Amino acid sequence: xxxxxxxxxxxxxxxxRTSPPYPNxxxxxxxxxxxPYQDCARxxxxxxxxxxxxxxxxxxxxxxxxxxxxxxxxxxEPDEQNPGKFLLSFTFDASVPGSITVMFFAxxxxxxxxxxxxxxxxxxxxxxxxxxxEQRFKQACGTGIDFSDMSEADLVEANETDVYHVAVxxxxxxxxxxxxxxxxxxxxxHVVLEKDHKGEYKxxxxxxxxxxxGNRYVLQEIYGIGNTVDDNGEDANxxxxxxxxxxxxxxxxxxxxxxxxxxxxxxxxxLRFQTNLCPICRQPVDxxxxxxxxxxxxx
Amino acid sequence: MENTQDFSPxxxxxxxxxxxxxxxxxxxxxxxxxLSGIFSCCYHWxxxxxxxxxxxxxxxxxxxxxxPYKPKPPFPExxxxxxxxxxxxxxxxxxxxxxxxxxxxxxxxxxxxxxxVQTPPQSPPVxxxxxPVPLY
Numbered sequence: 001x002x003x004x005x006x007x008x009x010x011x012x013x014x015x016x017r018t019s020p021p022y023p024n025x026x027x028x029x030x031x032x033x034x035x036p037y038q039d040c041a042r043x044x045x046x047x048x049x050x051x052x053x054x055x056x057x058x059x060x061x062x063x064x065x066x067x068x069x070x071x072x073x074x075x076x077e078p079d080e081q082n083p084g085k086f087l088l089s090f091t092f093d094a095s096v097p098g099s100i101t102v103m104f105f106a107x108x109x110x111x112x113x114x115x116x117x118x119x120x121x122x123x124x125x126x127x128x129x130x131x132x133x134e135q136r137f138k139q140a141c142g143t144g145i146d147f148s149d150m151s152e153a154d155l156v157e158a159n160e161t162d163v164y165h166v167a168v169x170x171x172x173x174x175x176x177x178x179x180x181x182x183x184x185x186x187x188x189x190h191v192v193l194e195k196d197h198k199g200e201y202k203x204x205x206x207x208x209x210x211x212x213x214g215n216r217y218v219l220q221e222i223y224g225i226g227n228t229v230d231d232n233g234e235d236a237n238x239x240x241x242x243x244x245x246x247x248x249x250x251x252x253x254x255x256x257x258x259x260x261x262x263x264x265x266x267x268x269x270x271l272r273f274q275t276n277l278c279p280i281c282r283q284p285v286d287x288x289x290x291x292x293x294x295x296x297x298x299x
Numbered sequence: 300m301e302n303t304q305d306f307s308p309x310x311x312x313x314x315x316x317x318x319x320x321x322x323x324x325x326x327x328x329x330x331x332x333x334l335s336g337i338f339s340c341c342y343h344w345x346x347x348x349x350x351x352x353x354x355x356x357x358x359x360x361x362x363x364x365x366x367p368y369k370p371k372p373p374f375p376e377x378x379x380x381x382x383x384x385x386x387x388x389x390x391x392x393x394x395x396x397x398x399x400x401x402x403x404x405x406x407x408x409x410x411x412x413x414x415x416v417q418t419p420p421q422s423p424p425v426x427x428x429x430x431p432v433p434l435y
Binding site: 062063065066067068093094095133209210212215216217218219220221222254256259269270273274287289291 | 345346349384385386387388389390391394395396397398399400401402403
């Protein structure tokens, strides 16, 4: 909005060229100004000719994911109708309809396609789902995994040969609008079944793979985004969201590879000249990733 | 008549003020503010240098809106596609909470890699037959 208004009037453009820019970088410490994200757009850091020795700071392009399996909700539940069998259950969000395929003892074959190695013992099941948030998935009775059909040595052997015990593939229904994209976007969750001290089997998510536009990514969480992000309370929103250096601006820069999101863009820009350590964990910083938070949802 | 006698030197006028105190005060203030300015410049040298660099490069156009979402076709202008991490926006969220690291397909580990090194039986080196050398 601000950019469009300033672009329309010529006297403001003429005045902006002669005088130095109004949001002075040194004025970061004088408190919050009305639109900090508009100020970030005026200084794209990629265009500045910075020396090689400094930490790379870039503004990131955000990938929009269509299906998200919440890995903290994934667990094994006993089958009521079939004693000894266990069913997989989890919660997921979907912005488009698609299908979920559960494979047991899956392995990544050629071109990273999932192949079930024990199809005869544990057949793969595929279930379609509709669009919606906070959907709950549970396998149908009789289609789960039975631990009596295998021994513990089979699980250990599967771990050694890069075979995952359970693989959940959430796939988007390919639309006709983009026929050129061959592979649809999908998210693959690799699960390992472990026995705890009580002797029961537990499911643990070890990796989440994301396929977007034919590219393969590994999903990793960003630390520093607290639970107050989704909180609607006014006081709770402000607590814990400030930069750890200046304590006034909101956090929008993530340090890589430790993935701590703890700084605002101004302090991250200044941090490059003073040190290459993360302010939280003191690990060496490879890159600084500025994430633009979308306050007004365009979709 | 002795009461009216003054002890001042004959050529010195007592009403003329001394120049030492104001001059010393001025010099002291000048030194204090100069050193303070020098130390302040040293402390904020990074900001000053970055500010001068940003002014020297010229102000980029404020009308360009950076698109926060990746377009559907693959991004051709990625400088380092093998090392570039991108934030992932999950459905229902306004803030990206995940980072996607590019991980190209690794070739699967071959099962039971057996290296059979069959060494051929090495025949003993054939020594050249020694012919009797006639001693003439």
